[in-house]
Amino acid sequence: MTTLNEVAAHAGVTPATVSNVLRNRGRVGAATRERVLHAVKELGYRPHLAARALAEGRAPTFALMVSSIANPFYPEFTLAAERAARTSGHFLIVCNTNDDQETGRAYLEQIAGTLSEGVLVTNAELVFDDLRAIAERGTPVVLCMWERPDDPPGLPCVAVDFRLAGALAAQHLLDLGHTRVGALVGSKSSHDDLSPFGIHGARRDGFVERFNAAGNARIVAEFICEADTIRGGYDAARQLLKAHPDVTALYATNDLPALGAMHAAADMGLSVPDDLSVVGITDIQLARESRPALSTVAVPTEEAARMAVDLLRELIDRAPRASRGNPGNTGTPPMRVTSAPVMVPRASTAPPRTQDQRTRSSLRRR
């Protein structure tokens, strides 16, 4: 690889002059400038980003920690974060932890502060103490999709009001006239301090509160999904629908299990939305592309990604190296809240059939 020194020798100038030309700094005459650029081209020299970043005490990438790149939410978030990161010339190193704490820890140890000058965390299984340790050693960490703006995590974060998202889903079913519904809540969490309903506790609580406040309506059953996947939603929905065939709607705390619930309904001979309404949360691309298209509460994924990258850059630029991202040195860690989630009604929800219609439909299925 051609070095700066070789370019300087070829052009008959000092390395500092080459550097000045490449960065548009200092005063360099037009002829010298041209000679340097000619040498750069002739030798195929490319400024060594990593070396430059190291020389400046900066590394040129952000690390993006994701639970499972196979979950289509994360590629969508990655796309948005990448666009945001590129505006400051940063690349994203996508670190996929496969929901494993140890893998997450290994990535953090290897990457934070060496390859990457900041860490974006989108997943919930990482141990907060690990993240705080990374931050205290000088590499800012931002949690990208904190679900409870009313309960800050003690780390810099971008929060989305997922309790409201749950409430909007409940209101949608209430507005349609549903009074007996089931809830599929996913999934388990490794954090003791979170709700017993796991990483989706806020989504669950918001739904339950709003639905129960209606008085005449009732949540007949809540089932926990084994996994936050289509399969996890399928299994939980089957169990719930078998145990409680009288529900007219299912709420799932995420789109993938909601899609699984639609499959389960189909396999049990139930037509969505005629026999059963299904509503999810997130609005991933598949929600728009499923048949029927999924009614869901859209969360501002792109906005959250952009805000998280902006916050990370601020933490990097603002704080002195020694206290970067260290909550102890900067008071309360910053929390930014995105705009509110929005209910997007599609084809998977409709008013419940009357008892009469349901009986006929049920007879026809036998």
Place this chain on the structure above:
Amino acid sequence: MTTLNEVAAHAGVTPATVSNVLRNRGRVGAATRERVLHAVKELGYRPHLAARALAEGRAPTFALMVSSIANPFYPEFTLAAERAARTSGHFLIVCNTNDDQETGRAYLEQIAGTLSEGVLVTNAELVFDDLRAIAERGTPVVLCMWERPDDPPGLPCVAVDFRLAGALAAQHLLDLGHTRVGALVGSKSSHDDLSPFGIHGARRDGFVERFNAAGNARIVAEFICEADTIRGGYDAARQLLKAHPDVTALYATNDLPALGAMHAAADMGLSVPDDLSVVGITDIQLARESRPALSTVAVPTEEAARMAVDLLRELIDRAPRASRGNPGNTGTPPMRVTSAPVMVPRASTAPPRTQDQRTRSSLRRR
């Protein structure tokens, strides 16, 4: 960030000794060793991967170029490549080009040979001359899913026999008794030297050859998908089915358009597989999770990713720096071929109805 020199000063040894202890090199007494490790721990020193890699003339990442991280094939490939890369301590920088040549070129210019010591390319829209230029400057490039093992690309590659994949799909439909079918071919390509049927030319040719060889069978129509997406397949399928309502099966050169074809059929009142069989290629996770589950030709994605990472490592280790990955210096660029694709029959294909059944079904729909 703590430096090696600070650790050395703290332990009262030379930086070289610290380095030796951390790498298990040289001869260091037990007491000294313990003192160094104590200092490392106390100061929170972590070996600076990027700096070390630069010092050794190596960068610690591979770049993985993908067309569109939103296409679920790429996350699946990314997962497999990441697993393979991690076995040698490499991280994957995922570069998403959004099917744009210029973005791809920018990534290559910025990353190849600086941040990354090798480049894995999974997408077809990149300009081969750009890739060759990168390779000639000393950064090996491997094409990960070359579709035509009978026609090497002039760059190191891992090839999958996609012509055979197309043939297997044709044989599956023939075996079921289909004699009048349509083909959805995706999508356009920016390479002049590829087939007029774009990036999926081999998949198309394999299907057409095998199907036509059956004698009594006929491909009634071929439609090009605007995009290699569910939507692209949906639009093309609608057009094809409207123009040729007599086809009993559709072949799509990829799973996403095949899923779109199933949606189009549903919207036109056709039941899959009773009224229309649909078969795809790849076997992405969605193929297993769709309703009905998609019959498709599974390509060895994991194996291809593993082989591509292995080949990239070989190119990096084997060649002298100056000629790394340079086809001019090493003769014919290596091509590895994966094991053969395999037909996976699922619920989206069945024998065609008899004419009598079809007429009745058609009457019922009116």
